[in-house]
Amino acid sequence: MTNQIKIAVIGVGRWGVHLLRNFLANPQVDVVAVVDPHPERLAAVKHQFNLDEDVVLTTQWEDLKKVPGLTGVAIATPATTHYALIKDALQQGYHVLAEKPLTLDPAECRELCQLAEQHHLILMVDHTYLFHPAVEQGKTVVQGGKLGDLRYGYATRTHLGPVRQDVDALWDLAIHDIAIFNAWLGKIPVKVQATGTVWLQGCGEQGLADLVWITLTYPDGFQAYIHLCWLNPDKQRRLGIVGSLGSLIFDEMLQLSPLTLLHGEFEQEGNQFIPVNQRQVVLELEPGEPLGRVCSTFVVSVLSNTPSEVSSGWVGTQLVEILAALTVSLQQGGKPVFLATYPSSVTLREGDC
Known part of the structure; x- marks a missing residue:
């Protein structure tokens, strides 16, 4: 060879x-x-x-x-x-x-x-992003149960340009955060929703959305919310998953410490909920350009x-299927769109490209 x-x-x-x-x-x-x-x-x-x-x-x-x-x-x-x-x-x-x-x-x-x-x-x-050391480490944390029962996820991806002329903000930006959520959860959404606003290029359904809000619903009911915008001077690259024992935050803007595990939970005393076990751990990452x-x-x-x-190409296909479903929802003003049933984890069939 x-x-x-x-x-x-x-x-x-x-x-x-x-x-x-x-x-x-x-x-x-x-x-x-x-x-x-x-x-x-x-x-x-x-x-x-x-x-x-x-x-x-x-x-x-x-x-x-x-x-x-x-x-x-x-x-x-x-x-x-x-x-x-x-x-x-x-x-x-x-x-x-x-x-x-x-x-x-x-x-x-x-x-x-x-x-x-x-x-x-x-x-x-x-x-x-699937090759980013923070995403690889994050997958280990989430699937290792360190967050307890998973409650919800959120992500924000904003900046001031570049503004694409071939695709909207949904197709330009969303694929990154969807890929990370899928990798961390080991699952594919079964229902998606999207709403958007057009300011720069066209209008309404005929324009390219500059601002998009997304909701992803996974097979177990877990939901992730994504905010996308390419005309916001407040540049953000932040994604998190919240669980019963804490939160995992991937903040790409913090180059020296992009992945943080925030421990914290509640203890109930009567009708009061008292925060306990609160501490912050910056996770060490392997070096290497993604x-x-x-x-x-x-x-x-x-x-x-x-x-x-x-x-693989099949992983890329799954992500495009999700984006296509989100586009339908976007065009229908946020109507929920149900995807075909996928396996509970992103695994390759023998011979997949």
Whole structure:
């Protein structure tokens, strides 16, 4: 088995540049091509990373078919382009790492996963937060019962831009927190609701929502509430789960101590509820850049021909199905939408991509 793969990076905009940086730093990767429709971006990354002259720089996706021995592609292009690019890549025999969301259509996602299986190829989605040390540690805390009986969850993801023109705030932002809640709980929602407001682009159902409020209901009745907005100068990246024995908080803005376990519960004295056992523990995390872990996992998956258990194409499909259901609810003014019954935990079937 070879210990190195040849990769092309498709799209070197705001996020694709970071994918390129991580793959260039990986000793098991030979970056052989970069594709972007903007020649100035190609010139910029060539200078920034001092790329070798033999690295193909092209504005045309079709040029990759002339690159010998290409193993896989990393796709960081607008979501509306994903389906066609990923399908073509799989049909050409390339393993694929795709930026989230996998596509904007659940049926397209399922088709791509099945295509990857048919061709025995890896299809992985860059759900970066699932590889964050805080999220990995948080899963251990929640599923280890340290919070007691789980009561509810909440998340806030706000900032002032960038404002997307291809998808609304729901599709741009929600997938991160939904993925974290699913991972921590080991479950998939069975009912979802969403309401939103449009200010910047269009209006009503025809516009792209700038503000979105989400409710996720899980099989055991647990509910998580998510607040999303991309025109709020108060930047927040905070998610928590509250239990009978305490709360677990992931606050990405606290870079030195992003994961905190807040112990605390009530003792009843007569008709009074007295807080007891209150203390705060900042949890230590393993070092490592989450995106670097994504890239390394993709490389290992390709070399071993073993799908990622954390962020396979099927996991990405489940998240797109949830977003699609939330979109229906959003368009219907917050009407509850029930999803198909899923397993109680996110597990892969044998052969999943």
